[in-house]
Amino acid sequence: MSSGNLIIGIDGGGSKTRVAIADMAGSLLLYHEYPRAASRYKDHAAQENVHTAIHAALAKAGRSLSDVGGIAAGVAGFDKDEDLVWVQELTNLPGLSCPRWHVNDAIVAHYGALVAKPGIVAISGTGSNIFSINESGAHLRNYDYYHYAPSAARFLSYETVYEVLAGHTDSSDQPLIDAMLRYWGAASLMELNRIGLNGFRLGEQERNRVFASFAPTVTQAALEGGSLAQRVCNRAIHQLLVGIKLLARNFSSDPVPVACIGSVILSPYFQHRLVELSGDSADAGFEIVTTQFPPAIGAILYAMEQLQIPINDEVITTLEQARNLYEEE
16 A cells, blocks of 8 residues: 555546645645546546546646555546446556545535535536435435436526527527527527527537536526526526425434535525525525535545544644635636
8 A cells, every 4th residue: 555645635526627635634735627527427538537637636746646645536426336337447547556435526525515514515517416414424315315406507508498499588588598599609599499409419418518508698697687597597496495405304403504516506696596595484494604615625534534534623724724726726
C-alpha cells in the first residue's frame, strides 16, 4: 500500500469531473475541473475522462501518483452492486497503490454539504437525486420509495419544448419561444416540429446534453414571469418537495435541514420557491440551509473518515480557509 500523504476526492456527479487534492490534515492543495463526465451513462469515455482529470490535477499540484495515500470518488449512476465493475476502473491507474473508495455521488455531496451531519441533500442539475442520512446513520433516498423527481436540466427543457409544440402557451411565453427557435436554429415552430420528429438530429447522450444546456433559459424565463416556464418549473419543484418530505418522515428532528446542490435547484427561481414553500406552514418539516462544501471536498472528508482521520473543527476551518480555490472555478 502507498505511504503517500495526499488524499484525492472526486466528484463525478455532473457533466464535469471535479478533483480536489488535500493533505492528511485537510489542507487543500488544489481543486481542478475537467470538462467531461465521470459516469459511463453520460459519457462513453468516462474512464479516460477520470484518468485524465486525476493526472492533470496532480500535475498542477506538482505531485505524482506515488504521493497519494487515499482516493474517494462519488460517481453518478453507481446504484447497483454490478456497477462497481466499471466504477472501480475509473480510479484504477497504473502506479496508484493506495486505498480507493467508490460511492454514489449523492453520498459525497452530503458529506460536503452537511459535513455528514443528519439532513437531506436535494440534487438537481445534470441529474436529480434526493439523499439523506438521518440521526441513526441510515442512508435513505427518494429512490427507495421508487420516487423520482424529474427536475434535472434536460427534463425541464424537454417538457418546455413539448409544451410549446403542443401550443400550451400565451403571450408571456413569446420571449422563451423566440429563444428556443434561435437555440435550435429553427425559423418557425413548424420547422422545430420537423426537427423534433427527426429525434432532434442527435444521439441520446448528445441530445440530453444539448437539452440540458437550454435549462438556464427556462429557469430565467420563469423568474421573468413566463407562464409556461413557471408551470414547468413549479411541477419540478413540487416533485422535489414530495421527495424531500418523504425522507423527512424518517427523522426525529423538526425541521430537517435540506442543502441544495446543482445548477437547476440553485437557480434563483427554484431557490425562491423552495424557501417560500419551506416556510409556508408550520408543518413543512424542513428548512433550506446553506451548503458548506462542494461534493469534491465531501469526497475528501469521506476518505478522511475511512482513513480514521478525525474530522474536527480544525479540519473544517482549514478547508474553509481554502474556499478561494474551489469557488474560483
